Amino acid sequence: MSIFINQHTRLLVQGLTGREGQFHARQCREYGARVVAGVTPGKGGQEMDGIPVFDTVREAVTATGANCSLLFVPPLLAADAILEAAESGIPLIVAITEHIPVLDMFRVKRYLDGLPSRLIGPNCPGLISPGLCKVGIMPGSIHLPGGIGVISRSGTLTYEVVHQLTREGLGQSTCIGIGGDPVVGTSFLDCLAAFEDDPQTTGVVLVGEIGGNAEEEAAAFVAEKMSKPVVGFIAGLTAPPGRRMGHAGAIVSGSGTTAASKVAALEAAGIRVCRGLSSLGRTCKEIFN
Amino acid sequence: MNLHEYQAKELFRRYSVPVPAGNIAENTSEARTAARKLGVYPLVVKAQIHAGGRGKGGAVRFATSEQEVADATAAILSTPLLTAQTGMTGAVARRVLVEQWIDPARELYLSITADRESATLLIMASQAGGMDIEAVAAATPEKIIKVKVNPLLGLQPFHCRQVAFGLELPAALLQPFTDLLTGLFRLFMENDCTLMEINPLAITKAGQLIALDAKIDLDDNGLRRHPELMNWRDEGEEDPLELAAARAGLNYIKLNGNIGNLVNGAGLAMATMDLIKQGGGEPANFLDVGGGASSAMIEEGLRIILSNPKVKGILINIFGGILRCDVLATGIIQAAKNNEIKVPVVVRLEGTNAEKGRRLLAESGLELITAADLADAAAKISAIVKNGECA
Numbered sequence: 001m002s003i004f005i006n007q008h009t010r011l012l013v014q015g016l017t018g019r020e021g022q023f024h025a026r027q028c029r030e031y032g033a034r035v036v037a038g039v040t041p042g043k044g045g046q047e048m049d050g051i052p053v054f055d056t057v058r059e060a061v062t063a064t065g066a067n068c069s070l071l072f073v074p075p076l077l078a079a080d081a082i083l084e085a086a087e088s089g090i091p092l093i094v095a096i097t098e099h100i101p102v103l104d105m106f107r108v109k110r111y112l113d114g115l116p117s118r119l120i121g122p123n124c125p126g127l128i129s130p131g132l133c134k135v136g137i138m139p140g141s142i143h144l145p146g147g148i149g150v151i152s153r154s155g156t157l158t159y160e161v162v163h164q165l166t167r168e169g170l171g172q173s174t175c176i177g178i179g180g181d182p183v184v185g186t187s188f189l190d191c192l193a194a195f196e197d198d199p200q201t202t203g204v205v206l207v208g209e210i211g212g213n214a215e216e217e218a219a220a221f222v223a224e225k226m227s228k229p230v231v232g233f234i235a236g237l238t239a240p241p242g243r244r245m246g247h248a249g250a251i252v253s254g255s256g257t258t259a260a261s262k263v264a265a266l267e268a269a270g271i272r273v274c275r276g277l278s279s280l281g282r283t284c285k286e287i288f289n
Numbered sequence: 290m291n292l293h294e295y296q297a298k299e300l301f302r303r304y305s306v307p308v309p310a311g312n313i314a315e316n317t318s319e320a321r322t323a324a325r326k327l328g329v330y331p332l333v334v335k336a337q338i339h340a341g342g343r344g345k346g347g348a349v350r351f352a353t354s355e356q357e358v359a360d361a362t363a364a365i366l367s368t369p370l371l372t373a374q375t376g377m378t379g380a381v382a383r384r385v386l387v388e389q390w391i392d393p394a395r396e397l398y399l400s401i402t403a404d405r406e407s408a409t410l411l412i413m414a415s416q417a418g419g420m421d422i423e424a425v426a427a428a429t430p431e432k433i434i435k436v437k438v439n440p441l442l443g444l445q446p447f448h449c450r451q452v453a454f455g456l457e458l459p460a461a462l463l464q465p466f467t468d469l470l471t472g473l474f475r476l477f478m479e480n481d482c483t484l485m486e487i488n489p490l491a492i493t494k495a496g497q498l499i500a501l502d503a504k505i506d507l508d509d510n511g512l513r514r515h516p517e518l519m520n521w522r523d524e525g526e527e528d529p530l531e532l533a534a535a536r537a538g539l540n541y542i543k544l545n546g547n548i549g550n551l552v553n554g555a556g557l558a559m560a561t562m563d564l565i566k567q568g569g570g571e572p573a574n575f576l577d578v579g580g581g582a583s584s585a586m587i588e589e590g591l592r593i594i595l596s597n598p599k600v601k602g603i604l605i606n607i608f609g610g611i612l613r614c615d616v617l618a619t620g621i622i623q624a625a626k627n628n629e630i631k632v633p634v635v636v637r638l639e640g641t642n643a644e645k646g647r648r649l650l651a652e653s654g655l656e657l658i659t660a661a662d663l664a665d666a667a668a669k670i671s672a673i674v675k676n677g678e679c680a
Contacts, residue, residue, distance in 0.1 A: 075510060076513060076514065099510045100510060101481050101508050101510045101511035101514070102403055102405075102481075102483060102508050102510065102511070103403065103440065103478065103481055103508065103511065104511075105408070106403065106408045106409070106410075106440040107440050107441055109408040110408055110409075110439055110440055110441050111441060125610075137580075137610065137611060138610060139609070139610050139640055139641055142640065152556070153556060154554060154555065154556025154557065155554045155556065155557075155580065155610070156552075156553050156554030156556065156557040156580075156608045156610060157554060157556030157557040157559075157560055158556075159608045159610055159640060160557055160560075160608050160639075160663065163608070163639060163640075164663075180555060180556065182403075182405035183405055183408050207556070209556055209559060210559070212405055212406065213406060233560075235556050235557075235559035235560040235563060236559040236563070237563045237566065238544075238559075238562045238563050238565075238566045238571075238572050239559055239562070239575070240542075240544060243542050243575075245542070245555055245558070245559050245575055246540045246554075246555025246556075246558060246559075246575070246577040247555045247556070248510065249405070250555060250556075250559070259563075275567070276563075276564060276567050276667070277560040277561075277563070277564055277663060278564060278662070278663040278664035278666075278667045279664065
């Protein structure tokens, strides 16, 4: 078991014929994902490495039974592509694209509230269920199948965390980057709930950062609803207020929370928070074994 | 991207939001011309600078004659503005707005922000105009009117009524206020704003609404849809190193510490800064080279870090995914050839092509300190900080 994706995932790539789309579709396939279709408007009828390309998501779904979409669509076109996937009945949409205008995402977020589709991202590395399926841009080789769920707002920071877990012999059930934007489709909360329900998952690592209140919500959820152990990490203790730290969503705002207040919220919920990234693997070994 | 007050007011005019008559000036002679064009006194002369808190810093001055306008302009353009937001060194304005002075009967506060938690547009209003809204929120939260607007629905007349009656506006002002708020909301949505604030929004003694101040922040990610606004960027307000980095496609923020760092990915970069601090140092910058950095970008990143004289050591932390470690290594070697690197550099490479990257660095003859893993890197940076203290 795993959450959101597994060996039955039938993957569609929106923007398959672009440079990134091609590269990562190949990487996902090499890892074992079943890439069944691509969509690039105007290139319907072509093929990429034997993968059929369609003009619309609806056609692709009808022809191939795709049930998950991975998006590499330029920022100003991405909101439209997400909505197209949702309206075509794709249950899981993973948007890698960074720099989508925030008001575009407001509309997408509110529209998806009324549909069954789940959006992961945008501005995220995607997700991987080690040994089963990869829907994203993370290096597959650092992962190890196992029981730890990983949730993070970052890309390379997630790789670092996974690398340390693997080195300690702690395999992962599913690793999800939920994205570094102010508005994302899937929250820490959604992932924690799914991990709590997943029989393979025995513990969760939650990697947060400054900006917003997703970590505080997660802390409240863990305190009330989680039976499985959770280890936390928060990036941005040294981030100056008022500056966006690379991620559009990573900003300590005037009246908002700080990294220190997030650490405090997690600890108050009984979550063991690791202060230094270099010792995260060891801390996890201590807690999860 | 932040707009200046005069730019925000220009947008207000386009959306029929009333603002005082005014002209922009970059020196005293332009200020005199601006005053003559307005032709009425009194006037106000306002520093055009991104830092807030201008009222307290002497950056808004009253003038009753052309000479006073010139004097006020000269004072503003030569005095560093010291506010909580500019820091101890202050910042000097390079332009002033010469504007008709309005004597308000009432001062209100009105803002629209993009509320990330609810994905709605949040309208906030209060009768305590002219005051810091966060202070009002802390002292008397019940006096702030909050109305959330679903972006799919857009602003409706009932939203406007909620705000207007909340502000206890006279019935005669309901329609003018609805027109004003509708204009502001359209401006917000059509120009990819993330924040719009009028503080104060005045009601004149003649009973008319007029925006005495204007603040607008735009979403950088939406700017490509608005080429005109993109040209309104005031590069003089930005740190020169940060500007150079942005031009090279790098995400660099200058900080006050002594340890430079170059990292791929924003989250890992923040965590690396924290690690530097935990080792006893202070990060001199945030630098995310991104997922697809070329060796030329790495070289430029190192050059920018080294142009900060406070830097006493550098930590390069790369977890190769899309960015391959051999590309990174080539960039470091190139940077070392073209710039004299006088400070110790600790390099930690992991992920895609890490072995190849390490080999390139080892064969380059450069005096780099390689770290086996993150813990090792942290220890080595810590040692550099301690040596620096002894020396």
